[in-house]
Amino acid sequence: MTDTTSTQPADTARASELSAVARFLKATELDTRMLGMIGALLLIWIGLHVISSLRLGVNPLDFDSRTFLTPRNLWNLSVQTSAVAIMASGMVLVIVMRNIDLSVGSAEGVIGMVMGFAQVHFLVRFVGLELGNPWIWVLALLIGLALGLLIGAFQGFIIAYLEVPAFIVTLGGLLVWRGAAWWVTSGQTVAPLDATFQLMGGGPAGSIGAKWSWVVGIVACLAVIFMHYNGRVQRKRFRFPLRPVWAETLLATVTCAIILGAVWLANSYPWPVGIVNRYAAANNITVPEGGLFIAHGIAIPVLMAVAVGLIMTFVTKRTRFGRYVFAIGGNPEAANLAGINTRWITMKVFMIMGVLATIAAAISSARQNSSTNALGTLDELLVIAAAVIGGTSLAGGSGTVLGAMLGALLMQSLQSGMVLLGVDSPLQSIVVGAVLVVAVWLDTLYRKRA
């Protein structure tokens, strides 16, 4: 009330003084820190591309196939990012509620082992399903999901109802579940996995091909356009201020361009020659001279990650549960006084985290076509780093799913870029660690100014 007396005129007066950039941001309602992240990502990509080109002595603008910005490398990057991105989307909720989950990597390990054991030994030998039975992957995944839910519920219960700090409970979990992963088969690797289950790991078979990729891309674009339109209709209905039409159009166009660009990229990465020839032989296709171009298209794990991202964004923004998670993170006492059952919400958040660890475990084990007890080692740190780099505040109360997923992409870009450049693995750890600290420091500066 003190300063509202002058708010209206002051706002209009200030609007004319705003710079072009500020006016642009105001009109589009874009988040500057999200733009900053996208900028950082592009910078890293271009930097890695230039360095990798110079190392080979080729012109960066030739986009040589061994450099960073190639369909093949970016496609692989997308697959590698999926598992961490999926878990990071759940870690956002955990951290927003002022908790932490250090056990996700180990949980991923034990769940991966159990799913591997289930499909290779248990369902085949003890239940009596034939190898290759199409139900095997479904049952294995369901067993994994149940286990993930149980692990999350168990840890969440101790945290919410027995009031043991999340840091301690999940630190215990980090050791317990890793040990449990070893016990499943006494340390033996389980391989090969069920053929259908493997599709979740990507690869030529685990991608949806050019045609379906375009279908997905176009449907996504239509959805984007519809959401912008619907948003306007809703705001008009209540006579709320609207974004200018040009800003709305620009946002929708850029989003669609990014989606279609990603599809085009995925469709520019062909199957390897050997697999094409085998496929041609199996389907009686004669391979023309110069080879047959069969595109990968979008990989299944990437689609899974996108689906998880959309669902989690929906949960955080549009459901009562998501609203409560943020309110509790902002002021636990106020949430309690408002009649929110904070304990049950806490437990549910950890259950979601457990389910997401299962999906990540399925992707990672399918990708290496084996379950090992080391699966997901140190993933908890990548996941937390991704969430934090993506703007999730460790003090609780703020964070976005999209930011965390971009954070995962950023971390993975650095890591796979360094592999491409032949950086020694100890040095890779040093760089990743340093980047994390610098990113959070920059974020602190940003928050102080905002």
Add this chain to the structure above:
Amino acid sequence: MADKFAPAGVPLVDMRNISIAFGGIRAVDDASVDLFPGEVMALLGHNGAGKSTLIKILSGAYKRDSGQIFINGEEASISNPRDAKKYGVETIYQTLALADNVDAAANLFLGRELMTGWGTLDDVAMEAEARKVMGRLNPRFQRFKEPVIKLSGGQRQSVAIARAILFNARILIMDEPTAALGPQETAQVGELVKQLKADGIGIFLISHDIHDVFELADRVCVMKNGQVVGTARTTDVTQDEVLGMIILGKCPPGAIPGPGALKIAA
């Protein structure tokens, strides 16, 4: 409480012999207080006298160890904030109890969100309602999209007040409602209290400002060391006498003494 000083009829709220202890400390000790429709009852006392604790028992934030609460003459079981709201008890906390990181509309509807037919949050409808109620309280308020942490103290206060009156409260608890406000806004809150009174809402007012109390309240109830010193109509006692009750626990002739009144050899 058969009370010749109180208005006639069934009390809206009747808290009888309430006690609560934290560890060994009896924060509220056998306290009784009542409230009638359209009445403002001020609770006074030093810091730590037990006013806030007593009132938090009514709002469901604390669970009493013993005693009974009657609302409209019927015994009410209040063991959490949700129960209290069911009985039409709304509270404006001293700390405001706002979730700082979400916007005004989300705070107004926290715990009672409006949903669409799809079971999703109806943010647009909530914002529309928020604009309506805030328009009544603070017509210049425009910052509906910002997290409340970015608002000024007065604006935050009006969000907290709006939340309490949004759901047709019958009983309103105001814990230091003007603590963060300047003189102009304090006057505005005074106007609001009078308006709510006229609507037949009963108000518990906790305040340190004795002038405020004499201007707004119909009766005062003074507490000391967890006990009620006495209850009086503001027309029957002077400000100095009330100060005497607060500081010394001395009950003047115009007030009904409670268990905490200073025992003077009569």
